[in-house]
Amino acid sequence: TQLLEQSPQFLSIQEGENLTVYCNSSSVFSSLQWYRQEPGEGPVLLVTVVTGGEVKKLKRLTFQFGDARKDSSLHITAAQPGDTGLYLCAPRGNTGNQFYFGTGTSLTVIP
Amino acid sequence: DAGVIQSPRHEVTEMGQEVTLRCKPISGHNSLFWYRQTMMRGLELLIYFNNNVPIDDSGMPEDRFSAKMPNASFSTLKIQPSEPRDSAVYFCASSLRSLEQFFGPGTRLTVL
Numbered sequence: 446t447q448l449l450e451q452s453p454q455f456l457s458i459q460e461g462e463n464l465t466v467y468c469n470s471s472s473v474f475s476s477l478q479w480y481r482q483e484p485g486e487g488p489v490l491l492v493t494v495v496t497g498g499e500v501k502k503l504k505r506l507t508f509q510f511g512d513a514r515k516d517s518s519l520h521i522t523a524a525q526p527g528d529t530g531l532y533l534c535a536p537r538g539n540t541g542n543q544f545y546f547g548t549g550t551s552l553t554v555i556p
Numbered sequence: 557d558a559g560v561i562q563s564p565r566h567e568v569t570e571m572g573q574e575v576t577l578r579c580k581p582i583s584g585h586n587s588l589f590w591y592r593q594t595m596m597r598g599l600e601l602l603i604y605f606n607n608n609v610p611i612d613d614s615g616m617p618e619d620r621f622s623a624k625m626p627n628a629s630f631s632t633l634k635i636q637p638s639e640p641r642d643s644a645v646y647f648c649a650s651s652l653r654s655l656e657q658f659f660g661p662g663t664r665l666t667v668l
Contacts, residue, residue, distance in 0.1 A: 478656075487560075487647050487659025488599070533599060543589070543612060544657065548598030 448472070451534055451547035459555050461523050466550040468534030469516045475537050477517050478544060479508055482531040488546075524554045560660035562648050568666045574636040577663045580629055581650030589657060590623055590633050591647040599647070605631065638667045 450469045458464055468477070476495045480488035492501050494510035494517065501508045505528075507520040517536075521528055531551050535544035561580040569575055581588050589604040603613040605625045613623070620639070625631040635642055645664050649657040 485661070487649070487662055488657075489659070490656045493656070543601055543604055545601065546591075546599035 449534065449536065449545060449547040451532075451550050453550060454548070455551045455553075457553040457555065458524055460525060463520070463522050464524055464552070465518055465520045466532055466552070467516065467518050468536070468547055470536060471515065472536070472538070473514050475514075477510055477514075477537065478535040479517070479519055480533045480535060480546075482533060482549070483529075488531075488533055521552075524552075526554045526556050528552060529554050560648055560650055560658055562646075562660035562663050564663060565661060566664045566666075568668065569638055570668050571639055572637045573667075574634065575638045575642075575665060575667075577633040577635075577646050577648075577665070579631045579633070579648030579660060581631070581648070582658055583629065585650035585652045585658070586628075587651045587653075588625060588631050589649040589651075590631070591649065591659075593645045593647060593662070602633070635665075638665075640667045643667050 452467050478493045479491045481491055482488040492503055492508045494508055497514045498512045499510045505522045509518050517534055531549040533546050533549045535546045537544045560582055563578045587606050590602040591599050592602055593599045602615045603623045604611055608625045621635055623633045643666050645662045647659050647662045649659045651657045
């Protein structure tokens, strides 16, 4: 099992603010996915990053994969209440087809 | 497409009882995953199947847990006997060629 750390564990901000959440490990990953989970529902895929140093943008969300492929960050610009949810990173190991999930960052955006 | 279907959505049972959770993956997907989610440990992979064959069950907590996938459109996760510490939300997910995982709505299990 891969050891993952997501930080912060909880984050509460005002609408319009910017934020960054992190996913760190001492292991190297072949790829990494970010999911968002809303209360009472299953996680939904936001993005997959594969190449070290890769940056992907999805509207106000910017995802970065570390150069060494051991860490990743998610930056949200001008957060909105609809961004509220649990953000999970899921790195994929170098063997097998499964992704391992972190415990997530629970984000609350206050109107 | 209806997405991944799980039943029941909620289950309340007493300690010692058998619990069976059901999952219907998205048609055409060849991988199926069972996860358990708790506040303390987050989303844990229990077992996954590829083409109906169990590939990795190292996440199954103990012998009280078993999972089957008799065909490409159905899987079950059984807990017997159930214990209060099994209380959690259990998710089933399916994928095609291990790309994006599509999650079901989950089954919230409470063992009293």
